[in-house]
Amino acid sequence: MNRIDSEKLEAICGEVFRDRSAVVEGRGFLSVEAALARAVYWRLCKSTVSRSSSSENYGTAQTFSTYQLAVNCLIELNARPPFDCGPFLEALVQRCDTPVEHDREKTLDHQ
Secondary structure, three states: OOOOOHHHHHHHHHHHHHOHHHHHHOOOOOOHHHHHHHHHHHHHHHHHOOOOOOHHHHOOHHHHHHHHHHHHHHHHHHOOOOOOOHHHHHHHHHHHHOOHHHHHHHHHHOO
16 A cells, blocks of 8 residues: 655645535535545545555455445434444345355255
């Protein structure tokens, strides 16, 4: 992963500022502040993650927790009635950890 310094972050914030009308216009349900932060986040991702598909870049628990937080925020803003999305994400991850061969066997057993 490439390193980021304060000058690079300042440059990214400058890019977001220059593109602020497009960022704010495409914000959907997000507040202006959240839309700006999202734009900074994605530009940081694009500028700091190496171009390879190395698991070092994408497989960390920190990456999962970042997306988990984003999902939690969306659920918090939109869920009626409010509920905890944690168990749903945990179940999804556990289901995906099951080997594909095991899933095929279950499918064949039910036919």
